Amino acid sequence: MLQIIIQxxxxxGLYALIAVGFTLIFSVGRVLNLAYGAYLMIGGYAxxxxxQQLGLPILLGVILAGVLGCLAGLLKYRLLVIPLKGDxxxxxxxxxxxxxxxxxxxVLLFGDSPKVLLPIVPGVTQxxxxxxxxxxxxxxxxxxxxxxxxxxxxxxxxxxxxxxAVSMDKKGxxxxxxxPDHINMLTWGISGTLGAVAxxxxxxxxxxxxxxxxxxxxxxxxxxxxxxxxSIIGTLIVAHIIGFMEVIAVAxxxxxxxxxxxxxxxxAVLIIRPQGLFGREEIQ
Amino acid sequence: xxFLSIENLNAFYGKAQALHDVSLSCEKGEIIxxxxxxxxxxxxLLDSIMGLTKTTGTISFDGTPLNGxxxxxxxxxxxxxxxxxxxxxxxxxxxxxxxxxxxxxxxIEKNLAAVFRLFPRLEERQAQETSTQSGGxxxxxxxxxxxxxxxxxxxxxxxxxxxxxxxxxxIAAALRRLRDDMGLTILITEQNANFAMTLAExxxxxxxxxxxxxxxxxxxxxxPRLLEAYFGH
Amino acid sequence: xxxxxxxSALAIICATMAAAEVKVGFIGSLSxxxxxxxxxxxxxxxxxxxxAGGMNGEQIVMVTADTSEDPTEGVKAYEYLAETxxxxxxxxxxxxxVSLAWMPRMQEFQIPTLDTWTSYIGIIDxxxxxxxxxxxxxxxxxxxEALATLYINFGADVLKGQMGWESTVILAEDTAxxxxxxxxxTDALGPVAGIKTTEIIKYDVNTVDxxxxxxxxxxxxxxxxxxxxxxxxxxxxxxxVKLQVPMPMTGVNVGALGLEYWEDTGGAGGGISTLSPVxxxxxxxxxxxxxxxxxxxxxxxxxxxxxxxNGFNAYHGLKQAMAAAxxxxxxxxxxxxxxxxxxxxxxxxxxxxxxxxxxFWGDDEVEEVTGRTYPHNxxxxxxxxxxxxxxxxxxxxxKEDGSVGVVxxxxxxxxxxxxxxxxx
Numbered sequence: 001m002l003q004i005i006i007q008x009x010x011x012x013g014l015y016a017l018i019a020v021g022f023t024l025i026f027s028v029g030r031v032l033n034l035a036y037g038a039y040l041m042i043g044g045y046a047x048x049x050x051x052q053q054l055g056l057p058i059l060l061g062v063i064l065a066g067v068l069g070c071l072a073g074l075l076k077y078r079l080l081v082i083p084l085k086g087d088x089x090x091x092x093x094x095x096x097x098x099x100x101x102x103x104x105x106x107v108l109l110f111g112d113s114p115k116v117l118l119p120i121v122p123g124v125t126q127x128x129x130x131x132x133x134x135x136x137x138x139x140x141x142x143x144x145x146x147x148x149x150x151x152x153x154x155x156x157x158x159x160x161x162x163x164x165a166v167s168m169d170k171k172g173x174x175x176x177x178x179x180p181d182h183i184n185m186l187t188w189g190i191s192g193t194l195g196a197v198a199x200x201x202x203x204x205x206x207x208x209x210x211x212x213x214x215x216x217x218x219x220x221x222x223x224x225x226x227x228x229x230x231s232i233i234g235t236l237i238v239a240h241i242i243g244f245m246e247v248i249a250v251a252x253x254x255x256x257x258x259x260x261x262x263x264x265x266x267x268a269v270l271i272i273r274p275q276g277l278f279g280r281e282e283i284q
Numbered sequence: 285x286x287f288l289s290i291e292n293l294n295a296f297y298g299k300a301q302a303l304h305d306v307s308l309s310c311e312k313g314e315i316i317x318x319x320x321x322x323x324x325x326x327x328x329l330l331d332s333i334m335g336l337t338k339t340t341g342t343i344s345f346d347g348t349p350l351n352g353x354x355x356x357x358x359x360x361x362x363x364x365x366x367x368x369x370x371x372x373x374x375x376x377x378x379x380x381x382x383x384x385x386x387x388x389x390x391x392i393e394k395n396l397a398a399v400f401r402l403f404p405r406l407e408e409r410q411a412q413e414t415s416t417q418s419g420g421x422x423x424x425x426x427x428x429x430x431x432x433x434x435x436x437x438x439x440x441x442x443x444x445x446x447x448x449x450x451x452x453x454x455i456a457a458a459l460r461r462l463r464d465d466m467g468l469t470i471l472i473t474e475q476n477a478n479f480a481m482t483l484a485e486x487x488x489x490x491x492x493x494x495x496x497x498x499x500x501x502x503x504x505x506x507x508p509r510l511l512e513a514y515f516g517h
Numbered sequence: 518x519x520x521x522x523x524x525s526a527l528a529i530i531c532a533t534m535a536a537a538e539v540k541v542g543f544i545g546s547l548s549x550x551x552x553x554x555x556x557x558x559x560x561x562x563x564x565x566x567x568x569a570g571g572m573n574g575e576q577i578v579m580v581t582a583d584t585s586e587d588p589t590e591g592v593k594a595y596e597y598l599a600e601t602x603x604x605x606x607x608x609x610x611x612x613x614x615v616s617l618a619w620m621p622r623m624q625e626f627q628i629p630t631l632d633t634w635t636s637y638i639g640i641i642d643x644x645x646x647x648x649x650x651x652x653x654x655x656x657x658x659x660x661x662e663a664l665a666t667l668y669i670n671f672g673a674d675v676l677k678g679q680m681g682w683e684s685t686v687i688l689a690e691d692t693a694x695x696x697x698x699x700x701x702x703t704d705a706l707g708p709v710a711g712i713k714t715t716e717i718i719k720y721d722v723n724t725v726d727x728x729x730x731x732x733x734x735x736x737x738x739x740x741x742x743x744x745x746x747x748x749x750x751x752x753x754x755x756x757x758v759k760l761q762v763p764m765p766m767t768g769v770n771v772g773a774l775g776l777e778y779w780e781d782t783g784g785a786g787g788g789i790s791t792l793s794p795v796x797x798x799x800x801x802x803x804x805x806x807x808x809x810x811x812x813x814x815x816x817x818x819x820x821x822x823x824x825x826x827n828g829f830n831a832y833h834g835l836k837q838a839m840a841a842a843x844x845x846x847x848x849x850x851x852x853x854x855x856x857x858x859x860x861x862x863x864x865x866x867x868x869x870x871x872x873x874x875x876x877f878w879g880d881d882e883v884e885e886v887t888g889r890t891y892p893h894n895x896x897x898x899x900x901x902x903x904x905x906x907x908x909x910x911x912x913x914x915x916k917e918d919g920s921v922g923v924v925x926x927x928x929x930x931x932x933x934x935x936x937x938x939x940x941x
Binding site: 158161162164165168169171172173174175176177178179 | 334336353354355358359364366369370371372373374375379382383384385386387388389429430432433
């Protein structure tokens, strides 16, 4: 029991970190950024390149990964979202294509053999019969720290409030002196950074591979559908629902059905509460 | 040159032209009202001042042309209370007001105190989400948010539409106080000509996107053109 | 990539020349270690053959078609080689699903084709059922049934015999391959090796966190974990190492088959053991194969630094295909070529002993242990002391110091099977 709680908390913290950048773009920019998983891939590979291949300090590796993710987000906004303004289907299709292109780029640069990252913090300990690596413990703590800072940023700062404002009423934000384009751009940058940092931890959990963008994208989409638009707390709670469901499915029920329970949850929520468990009614 | 001066303004939505050669001016400290029926172009006119529509012609404010979009208009000192309020429904009253302070962060304390003096109800309910508020309260938040931008010119689109008579009076009093106590210049639009005439000093009559008549309240009180525009026949 | 471009450029130059030539088509991934092993093995064989005068005096050229390890791309790649390039012979480094995808095209175009990586027994069954249509097809790696059969002996001799383990919990991926291997293993592990299966845990290949799975495996109280993993297999093994799961684990881990495994896992691979087709990593080489590796390492600096087993298969197999064509008068008469290909038999000795054999089973020849035929499949031996051919597989183990060696069969062993230091 305790073991499931520990493992559930660890996995859920990672899932929350993966999903939050995606939620942000979906809430503020109203774009289903299907290339979101590519940020994780960029972050993971950047960290691998800087810290494992070049041997730079780990913290610097994480920062550089975040910077690259931020750049990727900004470029995507400038080169894709602005030219396709308003056409959501076109943006979604082009982001999906972009993810495939980035995948091809990764194959060119790093080959398509999967790679395992060195633990960011080495070591392992046993807690209540569960093996817990310091690496994953760190990932979870960092994930919480990032989520709390992001929450405070969104709720308590002018920029954060402006982001919320743009997500709820673009015209209202504009006539308050907020430039929605700037805020969107900022959001894409933050989302890219969060995705890339999540990628470092996700990769240190699993592995680097050119197809690694798909799994986290599915997690993020699941969290957004189940949680609904616009709430960091909602994202956090749903990440825990999905994380715990998964750990319980794997430990107690049928591990091969790991993903099936998540899918069932998505379908159930879509039928019973289309706006998501913590989502708002559609804003007009 | 007038404080706000609009010359030969044409505004477009796609290919449709919503305003035709509209000219309007407004002196510092004046309250003026643009009246007209639904679809006369009143909201378009205010949106155009804020830089929210595609226009030709010139709009200048305090001697220099306005052409940098809504954020620039706000920074120049124009506060806007749009007809549908465009509030942030899932944010608290306080946070809505704070978004208004995005460009005027040095005046937050002063402006917030002024807003709460004007609408004490907002201070009591500052933690409430605006999606749960009444129309009158939302209008107060909308005006409050506009005031948080430290405006010198306040433009308000149909401040009384859909509001109970008692609330209308409250809003009118607030607008008058803003001009009298704080020296704001105010431009409103109205369908309700009677209300407009109790509040404003000068009127513009807008019909089908063009100015049909203009003059002081006294000049226009019995003008058939006003009646025609107002009653739509 | 530079290499690939050079090859393509060479192909274009050669294609514009009027001189008679033999055209070989490579089908496989141009970016995976698997695909590159076959490609490079074939490139070296072609260089050596051309230096020695080519095939019946004709120079051999190669064109490539990338499958990206995707079945649909695989079909397109085969069609490209057959229709656009009109190649004489195809050498394949395709993975199972991709080979299965282009197989109907092979049957249609009837181009002599040699598979060097896939070991899927279903393809050999096709040869059994329809020898006519499958005549141009050869597979010069022992099929998976042979791999699994010999692996059971490892269970009896080492896991039971040496370690004294009597029960296992199977941790298998939820794929067709996982299912097949799990079936083969559970059918035989009990009766032949005397190892009881306590539970079969199937997992989703996209599982992020294996900690709950390992906890569950530990709760079964079994003596060791039997792992079956081909997709994302490094995730399972590296989490096993990082979590220091206090329970031994062995089995099938495709990720551990290349020499880059240590580097790719950042060292989180110590203690992992897997069955591997031969020649595996850590496998002692005969002089001929060693000289191939020397040439390979002098020629290529990018990964894989050491060709995988299919690189050897491609090197020897391509030479055999050309030799068969020389006697059969080219590749045009597929039946004649196929008959000559079956006769190819290369015995490589080490210290005066048969070490590796590149030959094929006779069409009606019954293998004694499994009691079935393996037409067009590489010859293998399932019984010690392996005097007819090399064993169908070996078990290799990565040690915690990053070294790797063969632990089974004993005749080929370079090191002993051990359990990781953190397992008591």
